[in-house]
Amino acid sequence: MSEVRLPVLPTTVIGSYPRPTWLRRMIKLWKSGKIEDEHMKEAFDDAVVSVVRDQENAGVDIPSDGEQRRDEMVEYFAERIGGFKFYDPIRIWGNAYFKKPAVYAPLEYKGSITVNEYLFLRTVSTRPIVKMTITGPYTIADWSFNEYYSTKEELAFELSKIINRELKALEEAGAPYVQIDEPALTTHLKELDWAVEAINNAIKGVNIKVGMHVCYGEYSRMIPYLDNLKVSQLAFEFANRSFKDIEVVKKFPEDKELGFGVIDVHNRRVETVDEVIAGIKKVLEFIPVERLYINPDCGLKLLPREIAREKMRVMVEAVNRLRKEIRKEGPVIRLPQPNLKQ
Numbered sequence: 125m126s127e128v129r130l131p132v133l134p135t136t137v138i139g140s141y142p143r144p145t146w147l148r149r150m151i152k153l154w155k156s157g158k159i160e161d162e163h164m165k166e167a168f169d170d171a172v173v174s175v176v177r178d179q180e181n182a183g184v185d186i187p188s189d190g191e192q193r194r195d196e197m198v199e200y201f202a203e204r205i206g207g208f209k210f211y212d213p214i215r216i217w218g219n220a221y222f223k224k225p226a227v228y229a230p231l232e233y234k235g236s237i238t239v240n241e242y243l244f245l246r247t248v249s250t251r252p253i254v255k256m257t258i259t260g261p262y263t264i265a266d267w268s269f270n271e272y273y274s275t276k277e278e279l280a281f282e283l284s285k286i287i288n289r290e291l292k293a294l295e296e297a298g299a300p301y302v303q304i305d306e307p308a309l310t311t312h313l314k315e316l317d318w319a320v321e322a323i324n325n326a327i328k329g330v331n332i333k334v335g336m337h338v339c340y341g342e343y344s345r346m347i348p349y350l351d352n353l354k355v356s357q358l359a360f361e362f363a364n365r366s367f368k369d370i371e372v373v374k375k376f377p378e379d380k381e382l383g384f385g386v387i388d389v390h391n392r393r394v395e396t397v398d399e400v401i402a403g404i405k406k407v408l409e410f411i412p413v414e415r416l417y418i419n420p421d422c423g424l425k426l427l428p429r430e431i432a433r434e435k436m437r438v439m440v441e442a443v444n445r446l447r448k449e450i451r452k453e454g455p456v457i458r459l460p461q462p463n464l465k466q
């Protein structure tokens with residue numbers, strides 16, 4: 125395995141990014157049968173090129189593909205795993221609809237879900253490390269109807285086997301860094317015990333860097349359970365409360381890195397560079413700089429694209445100023461040897 129040394133305070137994104145307006149219009153036409161699949165594929169590819177360019181132009185060290193191909197984070201995976209069917213869309217917020225999946229038969233891994241996304245991103249990005257995101261087993265279980273397994277716990281464990289195969293497929297494709305997204309984790313704290321075990325099962329035998337993102341919740345109540353979690357990084361939201369309860373990281377597991385959220389994704393006001401610097405300085409009182417990555421709180425998907433760009437630029441500028449004071453080397457990420465079987 126070769127490796128890549130990142131600059132101190134590596135900057136990255138959580139994953140999702142606003143779709144270009146033209147892409148949204150094309151998807152509508154495609155769904156109504158007016159555009160052929162191969163043209164839609166070309167449009168998705170071009171959208172990834174443009175959102176990776178946005179991130180790299182802003183100076184982000186570790187870009188994602190902006191999840192341009194995914195309408196919704198659970199639906200996208202459930203559509204590609206055997207054993208799911210879908211009910212009519214339900215309204216989740218505003219005008220957004222979610223086709224709620226239901227498990228009706230034994231789950232089956234039908235082949236890789238995100239490997240092609242990774243391979244395309246890799247050809248498009250000029251950065252040495254890119255980030256892939258996948259939805260975690262607990263969140264898929266929590267947001268689905270369970271009409272087959274006897275308990276939600278059993279369903280989550282079956283899903284963890286599928287996600288394990290997907291992580292291994294990404295490793296074989298050469299993906300160095302994957303983030304498991306578990307936004308549902310804070311909604312049922314009583315289930316954290318077994319949810320952590322399900323996630324550990326998903327990463328068993330996986331030798332690449334795996335982080336986990338959890339949207340804002342009661343981190344203070346969650347953190348004690350996360351000691352046993354085998355991921356090496358936790359990405360949390362802090363900007364949306366103006367870094368107020370940052371002291372919660374005092375109890376943060378010492379073997380893990382913190383992906384520190386410095387950009388509020390639910391507010392269109394663009395942060396100032398000084399605000400971001402102040403937040404990072406505050407967290408540095410509790411976590412050594414070697415264990416910090418800098419990212420927005422959550423996916424930027426719901427922001428207007430020009431605001432997303434501007435927020436990333438501010439994040440990077442804040443980090444660049446801090447790097448002039450903190451003259452240290454950044455963390456190292458190992459690159460797995462691609463081993464693609466055709």
Ligand SMILES: [Zn+2]
Pocket residue numbers: 138307337338339340421422423
């Ligand atoms: Zn989030």
